[in-house]
Every structure is written in structure tokens, then in C-alpha cells.
Amino acid sequence: MVSTIHSATDFTVDPYRVTVPQHAPLNTVHLEECTSYWPMKILGQTLLNPMDITQQLTASQLHRLTEQMNYALEIAARQSKAGHTPIVALLLSPSTLEVVAEGLDTTHEYPWGHATMNCIQQRSQTMGDHEYVCSDLWLLLTREPCAMCAMAAVHSRVGTVIYSMPSPEVGALGSRYQLHLQPSLNHHYRVFRHLALPRATTIWSEYTNTLHKRST
Numbered sequence: 001m002v003s004t005i006h007s008a009t010d011f012t013v014d015p016y017r018v019t020v021p022q023h024a025p026l027n028t029v030h031l032e033e034c035t036s037y038w039p040m041k042i043l044g045q046t047l048l049n050p051m052d053i054t055q056q057l058t059a060s061q062l063h064r065l066t067e068q069m070n071y072a073l074e075i076a077a078r079q080s081k082a083g084h085t086p087i088v089a090l091l092l093s094p095s096t097l098e099v100v101a102e103g104l105d106t107t108h109e110y111p112w113g114h115a116t117m118n119c120i121q122q123r124s125q126t127m128g129d130h131e132y133v134c135s136d137l138w139l140l141l142t143r144e145p146c147a148m149c150a151m152a153a154v155h156s157r158v159g160t161v162i163y164s165m166p167s168p169e170v171g172a173l174g175s176r177y178q179l180h181l182q183p184s185l186n187h188h189y190r191v192f193r194h195l196a197l198p199r200a201t202t203i204w205s206e207y208t209n210t211l212h213k214r215s216t
């Protein structure tokens with residue numbers, strides 16, 4: 001026998017509304033929280049984006065990274081005073097976290113002169129004809145990278161990315177996109193964020209305020 005359903009009242013169950021997560025979880029902390037609303041699991045990919053930086057790094061690594069981020073932010077502040085976009089990229093040795101390459105934003109000279117691109121370019125000049133010029137290096141950024149820069153980090157085989165301030169409109173590592181979680185990519189890196197966030201936010205706000213005053 002075939003019955004026809006004419007309305008929701010024909011069901012023998014009572015439909016009800018539930019709140020479900022809008023976005024896929026970025027890390028194990030997210031996954032646990034999301035699962036409390038709706039059963040979720042990750043298919044075909046690893047959760048690679050620990051939100052809490054202190055859970056995955058040693059105290060000495062965190063201390064050294066903080067020093068390097070403060071160094072990058074000092075440069076960013078000088079860039080801002082000079083009227084340039086205050087975004088700075090550093091490539092660090094994974095063993096010592098010493099700087100092996102630096103890149104500043106030069107979009108005032110040419111549109112693709114993002115800090116990450118310039119930093120990888122500087123590294124490539126010391127590596128010569130090497131296919132993966134950033135193998136296992138740590139990429140430290142004062143601001144979340146765009147999709148172009150995040151893919152450049154994939155192509156050059158960066159091992160870890162640490163950024164300070166999210167970029168809500170174009171950020172490709174957590175804000176707008178989660179490029180590092182794409183299972184189709186043949187290389188993945190870890191991502192940490194929010195290191196030295198208050199200082200980075202202040203520098204960015206001062207820069208955008210100055211831009212606003214100039215345009216009015």
C-alpha cells in the first residue's frame with residue numbers, strides 16, 4: 001500500500017528545530033563544541049588547525065615565537081609610519097626559530113607584492129634551483145594570508161604557519177577560507193593564530209585610521 005503525505009501533520013513524528021553549526025570545525029576544540037549541537041566527524045582530512053597555541057608548542061618555542069612576532073610587528077609599525085601596508089612575513093628555521101628570510105608588503109610598487117610572496121622569493125634566492133624552497137620552515141605573519149599567499153606556502157612546502165591578526169574579508173587560513181584543510185591538496189601545514197594579537201590589532205587600526213583621515 002502506498003500512502004500520500006499531504007502535510008507535516010501526516011508524519012507520526014513531531015518535527016522540531018535544532019541549532020546546528022554554520023561552519024565546519026577547524027580543530028579538535030571546535031569539533032567537540034560542534035558535536036554537542038549535532039553529530040559531526042571529519043571525512044578524509046585531518047584537523048590541522050589547533051586554535052590554542054599553547055596546546056601544541058613548548059614553552060620555549062612559544063617564547064621564541066613571541067619574540068620573533070614582536071620583531072615582525074616592530075617592522076610593521078615602521079612600515080605603517082612610512083605609509084605602507086603594515087604586513088610582515090618571516091621564515092624561521094624549524095629547529096632554532098631563527099629568521100632565514102624576511103618579506104615586507106610592497107603592494108604600493110606592484111599589486112602582487114604581498115609580504116609572504118616577497119619572503120618566499122627572498123628564500124628562493126638563497127636556495128638556488130630547488131623545487132621546495134621552504135621545506136619544513138615556519139612562516140610567521142603579522143596578518144592572516146590571502147589565498148595566493150597561502151597556496152604559495154603550500155607549493156613551497158612550508159611546515160607551520162603562525163599568524164597574528166585574522167583577515168575577515170580575504171583570510172585563507174581560517175577566516176574566509178580554510179585552504180590548509182582542503183583534502184585535495186598534496187601538502188598540508190599546521191596553522192596557529194592570534195599570537196601577539198593586541199599589538200597587531202593596534203598597529204593595523206592606526207594604519208587604517210591614518211588612511212581614513214587622508215581620504216577625508
Ligand SMILES: [Zn+2]
Pocket residue numbers: 114115116145146147148149150
Ligand atoms: Zn597575500
